Amino acid sequence: MTTARFSPAELLDHLRGLHPELAVFGPAELSGRHPGEHPDNFAGGVMAQPGTTAAAAALVRWCAENGVAVVSQGGLTGLVGGNVSRAGEVILSSARLNRILSIRPDEMTAEVEAGVALEALQQAAARHGLTTGIDLGSRGSATVGGMVSTNAGGILAFRNGVMRHQVLGLEAVLPSGEIFHDMTRVVKVSAGPDLKHLFIGGEGAFGFVTKVVLKLEPLRPHRATAFLGVTDAAAALAVIRHFRGLSGVTLEAAEMMWPRYIRDHAALKTFDLSWLEDGAAALLIELSAETVEAATAALEEGLEALWEPAALRGGIVAQSLDQARKFWDIREDSGFYYTAIPDAASFDISVPPTFLDAYVEGLAARLEAIDASYAAYVYGHVADGNLHITLIKPGPLPEAEQRAVEAAVYSGIREAGGSFSAEHGVGREKRHAYEAFAAPEKQALARVIKQAIDPKGLFNPGKVPF
């Protein structure tokens, strides 16, 4: 880590006037704004908001020439400290790159600037009977550029894949200030190395994403939503198989909450759990069909058909949109525990879905082996094997204990073909995990590429280790 070459005041002096479409803010202006999911996001104190790609390039070029580090920021919803800034660094925010450039209904594509929030794009697409193929709880703030940079997954990945599978084209400013422009709108491209995939999931280490072409999907607004009680992930997967096998019905979500999560959150929200057997986990299921009635009928018939074979332990079908929203709130307002257990150690892993039960059982045992009182909230996207895990204990833990908990959480994941980070990225918080659990030769190759593209190490330093 080098010491800052410029004070915030000096940086502001230099940046102001660099480009007419570049807005610049200092510590005084930033102090009044919410830094988002990480308190250190604005610690650098200097933010540049380009209104055009050219303005972003002008800023980056100046930073490259002057050895100033650049930290990219989108909707500030990142959960791994991937956007924290330090003194001497310039925050490069996509906040003014917020135009939806085109929605082409016939092509089912959208061309957007990187700072467009997911929900804003969903609303614009809905006017054409379309929607995005990726959806996630932080849709109101999360930007397309940030979702590209973390290869976001969310609740539809079991069906539509992750962000990488939805991006057709991309533009980014490289650490040199040059612009990489590859805005194809077709799915079939075999025209030399497809380097846009470096920026997807690249967490801002290789470039600052400025524009994206995304595939869109048909909007299926006629939904039915239910909570089911299940013993384990195997039962949830049986439910998923049933609904995915129906014709005329689309499974839109399958979110599982293990017993402690559903109990504690429902208690906090005074959400009625009388339908759920003691000790059971909850599975949130949403279906779409040609009509709400058809979706609801499929859900109710499914509940009946599955009751014995999947050993269901309760079930309730939402009777109104409002009730469905309350169901979703139990799943999506997942930060509820941060008030009770601030700075709790949190994880985001994936394993093949068939390994989920063995993994969760093993995790509980491994945590207990560290401390008999240790337990975790476990919930997530069961159909694609992505779990979110939060230790039920205020943090931060002492270093050694944190490492022990990480070892417990990450144990066996790589061998099972899973990932120590499923959709949140590495950022600053998962650096140790990356170093300990990413394949060494993958880390070595990443360093080679980083050195080639960003030899001065100016883009998002201190995050994914290179």
Next chain:
Amino acid sequence: MTTARFSPAELLDHLRGLHPELAVFGPAELSGRHPGEHPDNFAGGVMAQPGTTAAAAALVRWCAENGVAVVSQGGLTGLVGGNVSRAGEVILSSARLNRILSIRPDEMTAEVEAGVALEALQQAAARHGLTTGIDLGSRGSATVGGMVSTNAGGILAFRNGVMRHQVLGLEAVLPSGEIFHDMTRVVKVSAGPDLKHLFIGGEGAFGFVTKVVLKLEPLRPHRATAFLGVTDAAAALAVIRHFRGLSGVTLEAAEMMWPRYIRDHAALKTFDLSWLEDGAAALLIELSAETVEAATAALEEGLEALWEPAALRGGIVAQSLDQARKFWDIREDSGFYYTAIPDAASFDISVPPTFLDAYVEGLAARLEAIDASYAAYVYGHVADGNLHITLIKPGPLPEAEQRAVEAAVYSGIREAGGSFSAEHGVGREKRHAYEAFAAPEKQALARVIKQAIDPKGLFNPGKVPF
């Protein structure tokens, strides 16, 4: 281009004995084998066939230490000379890396060595009611590794995306001889730069793919197949929209053949075209449903429903599997013209599907402007905008004329958001196109990455220009 450091005989001497699992063949042995789609594939005269990843790594390490270039080969079905070899180079063939390591029905994944042929995997998967999400005409020979290296697309890309969207994990030998091993089996990975995407579509320039984890899809064997007459791509897209909008029915293919292609090929095969109006194009449609009867009924009802709105110009539904196979033969045996017009200039482009008609019309005009007698066979995957184009004139053309034809074919594609190479790659034949039509900054970045990973330029030299 450097002159060969070793004669074939010297190379054979060095390679034999490098590793017990490495089979080595010289010019005498290769002369009796078919070189596949390009006559120069075996021109190098020396082929190594590793039986394990370690054997491949041993070979590559020796080549790296001795400055010997390596040309990767799979099923030899490549159409752009991406696998041609020259004296002094070692052919690295995946022929003995041909094991299906696992098929996990519950996960719907397959783990295979790179030399497994697509059809062999399809047959193995079918025993579990599964199939690959990518399918293409050369399935009998094309290997998974080759399909990864060219980011193959084929007939299902409009629904399942391209190879890049189906690969979950990958192992490759790097130009240094090190092994990159990232065999995840989950769709959600956000764990640092996902460098496996360099090898997908990398045409062997960055590594030799040894193993792959692929997603599998449910097998839907109950099919119905029809040929429809259409005026243009717009009509074909209306047909596609209709069938994609039906519930309980899956559109499995939509292959369009413009009038000259269908007429000339049908004449050659004495395939009855009495159902097709003069001057109309043909659209091959295949549906699946719960039963053959349901699929056939959906096709027949669709034909009736679409007859007027899509201005259909004929239609015939296959009455047997044998007849369906004959339909497919007209589309897939697309090399028919090479006998009549050997070495014809051929292209493989993609544009957003809504641009297809304007593109094809403009292409005809641009070709005529070069020479009034010039016309092309045009056919391809209409739902994803991927056209194959063959100039109806024996080749090779004089250099200047070849460049003029290329300019005519590639005109406007980049501006329309398309790609000058959709699924065949760049190889040796599309080098000029890459240099002329790939974005300069993309080419520059590709050179930087190539230099970083393969500083001596030993992997597939003379192909994608770096």
